[in-house]
Amino acid sequence: xxxxxxxxxxxxxxxxxxxxxxxxxxxxxxxxxxxxxxxxxxxxxxxxxxxxxxxxxxxxxxxxxxxxxxxxxxxxxxxxxxxxxxxxx
Amino acid sequence: xxxxxxxxxxxxxxxxxxxxxxxxxxxxxxxxxxxxxxxxxxxxxxxxxxxxxxxxxxxxxxxxxxxxxxxxxxxxxxxxxxxxxxxxxxxxxxxxxxxxxxxxxxxxxxxxxxxxxxxxxxxxxxxxxxxxxxxxxxxxxxxxxxxxxxxxxxxxxxxxxxxxxxxxxxxxxxxxxxxxxxxxxxxxxxxxxxxxxxxxxxxxxxxxxxxxxxxxxxxxxxxxxxxxxxxxxxxxxxxxxxxxxxxxxxxxxxxxxxxxxxxxxxxxxxxxxxxxxxxxxxxxxxxxxxxxxxxxxxxxxxxxxxxxxxxxxxxxxxxxxxxxxxxxxxxxxxxxxxxxxxxxxxxxxxxxxxxxxxxxxxxxxxxxxxxxxxxxxxxxxxxxxxxxxxxxxxxxxxxxxxxxxxxxxxxxxxxxxxxxxxxxxxxxxxxxxxxxxxxxxxxxxxxxxxxxxxxxxxxxxxxxxxxxxxxxxxxxxxxxxxxxxxxxxxxxxxxxxxxxxxxxxxxxxxxxxxxxxxxxxxxxxxxxxxxxxxxxxxxxxxxxxxxxxxxxxxxxxxxxxxxxxxxxxxxxxxxxxxxxxxxxxxxxxxxxxxxxxxxxxxxxxxxxxxxxx
Numbered sequence: 001x002x003x004x005x006x007x008x009x010x011x012x013x014x015x016x017x018x019x020x021x022x023x024x025x026x027x028x029x030x031x032x033x034x035x036x037x038x039x040x041x042x043x044x045x046x047x048x049x050x051x052x053x054x055x056x057x058x059x060x061x062x063x064x065x066x067x068x069x070x071x072x073x074x075x076x077x078x079x080x081x082x083x084x085x086x087x088x089x
Numbered sequence: 090x091x092x093x094x095x096x097x098x099x100x101x102x103x104x105x106x107x108x109x110x111x112x113x114x115x116x117x118x119x120x121x122x123x124x125x126x127x128x129x130x131x132x133x134x135x136x137x138x139x140x141x142x143x144x145x146x147x148x149x150x151x152x153x154x155x156x157x158x159x160x161x162x163x164x165x166x167x168x169x170x171x172x173x174x175x176x177x178x179x180x181x182x183x184x185x186x187x188x189x190x191x192x193x194x195x196x197x198x199x200x201x202x203x204x205x206x207x208x209x210x211x212x213x214x215x216x217x218x219x220x221x222x223x224x225x226x227x228x229x230x231x232x233x234x235x236x237x238x239x240x241x242x243x244x245x246x247x248x249x250x251x252x253x254x255x256x257x258x259x260x261x262x263x264x265x266x267x268x269x270x271x272x273x274x275x276x277x278x279x280x281x282x283x284x285x286x287x288x289x290x291x292x293x294x295x296x297x298x299x300x301x302x303x304x305x306x307x308x309x310x311x312x313x314x315x316x317x318x319x320x321x322x323x324x325x326x327x328x329x330x331x332x333x334x335x336x337x338x339x340x341x342x343x344x345x346x347x348x349x350x351x352x353x354x355x356x357x358x359x360x361x362x363x364x365x366x367x368x369x370x371x372x373x374x375x376x377x378x379x380x381x382x383x384x385x386x387x388x389x390x391x392x393x394x395x396x397x398x399x400x401x402x403x404x405x406x407x408x409x410x411x412x413x414x415x416x417x418x419x420x421x422x423x424x425x426x427x428x429x430x431x432x433x434x435x436x437x438x439x440x441x442x443x444x445x446x447x448x449x450x451x452x453x454x455x456x457x458x459x460x461x462x463x464x465x466x467x468x469x470x471x472x473x474x475x476x477x478x479x480x481x482x483x484x485x486x487x488x489x490x491x492x493x494x495x496x497x498x499x500x501x502x503x504x505x506x507x508x509x510x511x512x513x514x515x516x517x518x519x520x521x522x523x524x525x526x527x528x529x530x531x532x533x534x535x536x537x538x539x540x541x542x543x544x545x546x547x548x549x550x551x552x553x554x555x556x557x558x559x560x561x562x563x564x565x566x567x568x569x570x571x572x573x574x575x576x577x578x579x580x581x582x583x584x585x586x587x588x589x590x591x592x593x594x595x596x597x598x599x600x601x602x603x604x605x606x607x608x609x610x611x612x613x614x615x616x617x618x619x620x621x622x623x624x625x626x627x628x629x630x631x632x633x634x635x636x637x638x639x640x641x642x643x644x645x646x647x648x649x650x651x652x653x654x655x656x657x658x659x660x661x662x663x664x665x666x667x668x669x670x671x672x673x674x675x676x677x678x679x680x681x682x683x684x685x686x687x688x689x690x691x692x693x694x695x696x697x698x699x700x701x702x
Contacts, residue, residue: 008335010324012362052320054550058339061659065550065557081339085549087321088381088588089333089402089517089539 001026001076005033009084011048015041024074030057031070033080054085091300092154092608093117094197098218100211102284103144103203107218112197118610119695121582121622122154126198127169127180128629132699134200137636141173141276142259142283143204150191150199150250150289153584157192157297157375160309160603161316162589164189164375166250166267167581172275173283174261174436174491175512175536178633180581181277182540183250184270184374187291188584190248194293205285210238210251215293223287228254230429231266238290251288252278253431255479259283260489262436262514266428269398270374270382273433274538275513300609308602315599316378319592327371329381330402330588332361333517336548337406340560341658342522344515345410346465347446348508348647351519351655355415359405363417372398379588385421392418400424403539404434406517411442413465423472430479439514440488441474443495446506452499459483508650511536511643520650522660523547525558525566528670529574532644532684534630540587542574563666567673579623625694628678628686632699641684644671 006019015037024032038046049055049066056063058081059072074080099108120129130149139145148170155163166188172179191199194215201211208223221241226234231253239247248267255263256278263278264271281287299305316322324332334356337343341351357363367387373380386396400408400420408423409415427434447453448463455462459477461470461484477485487495492507492514508515513536520527529542546553546569547560553569579597580590583604593600597616605614612618634643650665675682679690688700 008339009328009332009361013324018357018360018362048320053552054321054545056550058659061341061661063340063659083336083339083550084324085321085545085551086328086330086332086336087325087545087549087591088330089337089543089548 001028001074003033003074003076003078003080005037006079006081008082009086011045011082011084014045014048028074029070030059030072030074030080033074034070048084049082052084056083057081058083090117090608090610091298092158092604093122094192094195094295096196097198097200098196098213100199100201100218101203102201102205102209102286105205105220118612119622120626121604121613121619122197123151123167123584124180124578124581125622125626127151127167128178128626128633130198130200131169131171131178132629132633135171139171141171141176141280144202146171146202146280148201148277148280148284150201151584152188152191152197153582155583155603155607157189158299158309158607159306159376161313162374162377162379162586163583164377165584165586166191166272167584168265168272168277170275170277170280172512172535173259173279174276177511177534177536177637177639178630179275179277179535181264181272181274182584183265183267183272184586185248185268186375187248187250187267189375190291190293192293192297193295194291195295199289201284201286204283208285208287210286210288210290212242212290214291215295226287227257230254231431232429234288235268238288242290244292246292248291249288252281253429253479255431255489256282257287258479258481258489260432260478260481261491261494262433263431264433266431269428271428271433274435275535278431299607301606304606305603308599308606312599312603313378316589316592322592325588326378326380328361328365329383331364331383331405333402334359334405335361337518339659340522340548341655341660342519343406343410344517344519346413347411347442347506348515348519348649349653350657351522351660352658353410353413353415356409358415358417359409359420367417374586377586377589379586381588387418387421390418392422395422395425397421397425397428400434403517407434407438408468408471410517411438412445412468412471414468416468419468419472423475426472426475430475432475432479435516436491436514437475437478439492439508440478440495441471443492443506443508444474444484444488447499447503450506452501452503453484457484505648508647509537510646511639513537518548519655519660520646520665521655521663523560524563524665524670525569525573527646527650527665528566528570528674531646531667531671532570532674533574534634534639541577542570543577543587544569544573545591561663563669563673566670567677570674571677574627575620575623577623578626579619582619582622582626621694625696628690628694628696629699631680631684631686632696635685641671641682644684
């Protein structure tokens with residue numbers, strides 16, 4: 001299946017693009033997506049998501065903290081947004 | 090005692106007199122400085138019911154006890170006054186170098202009252218005070234005012250806080266500008282304009298003194314390390330607030346078309362990465378490692394040649410969401426224009442956003458706008474409106490009054506389109522997407538200000554006392570709002586920049602150590618004492634307004650926020666449960682159900698002097 005990953009702030013800088021389409025096996029979970037992205041862009045990607053307090057992951061319009069969503073199964077066509085905290089406005 | 094200069098300069102513009110006063114020891118102990126001094130001086134000096142534009146209103150300019158020290162990010166300045174926009178207590182904060190320069194002149198504060206017969210500016214240089222003729226500066230924008238005063242006084246390093254044409258024309262939300270940073274909100278520039286005061290120019294070299302220099306150096310080093318090693322620091326110091334549109338649009342709370350929608354189509358064109366592409370260099374206030382600012386220059390397209398220092402997030406929103414267009418060049422052009430003419434971008438955006446909706450609804454027409462087509466997507470019309478506002482030309486004369494006054498003047502059912510609290514226009518956060526943030530906007534004595542109780546927990550997902558927070562939940566939001574508001578009040582005793590303060594995450598211990606080693610006041614070393622002073626300040630601000638007749642009726646959200654839902658995005662379907670949230674908040678504050686602090690609470694906070702006998 002194919003999902004769309006969207007990145008903001010430091011995660012966008014780390015990945016180098018705002019969004020990318022990713023092929024995953026059917027039944028893959030969010031954890032599998034993060035592992036794939038970490039293989040492609042370095043372990044820092046996983047580390048930032050795990051340790052940067054305030055990072056949220058949105059699937060569609062529903063938002064989660066990373067530790068709440070890692071085991072959630074994705075489906076074809078899902079959009080997964082990685083939103084780190086920015087601190088200021 | 091270190092930290093303070095122990096000197097306030099009182100200026101009477103009517104009698105053209107200067108008077109030096111010393112700081113009262115009780116004022117220092119009970120209020121620490123900054124926002125604490127500001128509210129206490131204003132509460133003591135202003136009689137209830139005075140005209141904000143009259144001679145009895147005062148402008149209290151303040152630097153904090155750590156301004157001009159070697160510590161990072163304590164060098165902004167504040168100005169306090171009764172607001173012509175809200176009719177209540179107001180505080181506004183500016184940056185650049187003026188705050189540290191004020192301390193270097195040997196002053197902690199300047200208090201200005203009266204009205205000058207002729208346009209003047211103040212020239213202050215270490216114990217020398219002058220009224221100078223400002224006739225030749227009349228009508229000049231803020232950039233030219235800075236340049237000409239420096240030329241006249243033959244010193245390019247003079248620091249200046251001034252007003253532009255908007256302040257002179259008493260636009261109700263005119264700001265006070267210093268080197269393209271500003272105390273923008275609440276109409277301090279209009280108060281200066283009403284006093285015929287064009288600028289305050291400063292130059293000083295008086296060194297800062299510390300009670301414990303070695304201890305302060307150590308505390309300052311620890312403070313730098315705390316900021317530098319924060320995981321969020323590298324990105325924020327690189328991008329500043331220009332990255333925030335990504336958060337608020339993704340969360341569906343980027344106010345669009347006068348708060349009817351929560352996402353702007355095409356907002357990606359306004360992401361921080363796009364601003365980075367046209368950035369010339371980074372900028373910072375005096376001695377600040379955050380360096381949130383940036384010089385942006387547009388090289389091609391419709392806005393080629395436009396530049397500004399900024400825009401920051403609020404202005405990016407102000408000239409996109411309200412007018413339904415995502416055009417980076419437009420935000421840059423509008424930012425510089427507002428800075429030059431001396432207009433608060435947030436309130437201007439509120440007034441312009443309301444005008445666009447009134448136009449759509451047919452409540453104002455092309456004959457009212459002088460032919461301007463205020464249709465969504467027409468960004469050029471917003472630029473024209475800024476000029477009309479600053480010079481009070483055409484429909485700009487109406488918009489210059491702010492949205493609350495616009496609705497009153499216009500009537501025709503327009504009240505429902507006026508998005509404000511207590512007369513202060515909303516900033517760039519839809520309260521339906523963050524309930525504690527909205528509750529703070531609704532309850533702050535100064536009105537809908539985002540900086541005085543920012544809900545990091547909801548907007549940026551940080552934890553509250555180790556706990557994850559559901560941004561839509563109503564439960565516990567009174568407690569969180571009080572915590573956020575008191576935290577900011579405590580850190581603003583040192584006029585610590587909120588961006589740097591965000592890295593404290595509620596741990597005021599490092600700030601307490603800096604205060605103690607600078608001043609030598611033992612109580613300042615205790616974090617719990619700072620929290621208590623923060624709450625004391627907040628309650629005294631509320632009491633200033635209570636004395637002016639404010640109560641629960643003024644802690645009110647527009648019907649659009651409480652009754653209408655957002656149609657799409659990650660905050661779709663939500664409303665704002667104002668009454669439930671407000672009841673909880675008053676209870677947490679120890680106030681009665683009318684929003685008035687109880688006698689018991691006032692005694693607890695050392696504010697018994699405010700209780701009527």
